């Protein structure tokens with residue numbers, strides 16, 4: 001049973017913990033470097049990326065997380081978590097930093113006010129034939145997928161909403177809210193494969 005962390009500074013931490021535990025993982029809420037040192041993979045939840053950025057720096061988590069990304073630790077970021085894992089960000093606030101790791105350009109709050117929250121069925125071929133039921137809440141989109149990353153899913157308009165690069169995955173929406181377990185299972189498989 002792999003021990004994995006959910007970054008617990010802010011956001012929808014509880015929903016990720018519940019889904020990972022349902023899938024059989026041993027889950028630690030990570031707020032301190034000592035907690036991060038115990039885990040073999042990290043989920044970065046949805047929430048507010050500007051706050052996660054500030055708190056992760058204040059709590060001394062940014063540098064160890066950055067080092068773990070370089071070392072190949074599996075990570076899954078949803079929504080604000082995708083922002084945190086993006087190498088390049090547009091529409092961030094002044095001084096906003098990300099951890100990086102995914103060779104992508106991501107735009108914050110990309111859907112505009114009228115349609116900032118919606119649900120839809122999205123095909124994700126890497127997860128099998130059954131489409132994913134996706135919940136978007138003021139989500140980001142991936143505007144450019146660099147040479148090192150691959151798109152896992154796009155909206156009918158062609159806008160990319162899920163990407164993968166090695167052991168890192170970032171998605172614009174919230175599978176932990178729609179009860180979709182396959183991204184988290186893929187993350188746990190990556191953790192197990194590494195162990």
Ligand code: GLN
Nearest residue numbers: 046047048049079080137
């Ligand atoms: N708009 C948020 C941000 O910029 C992301 C929204 C979410 O995670 N549901 O971090």
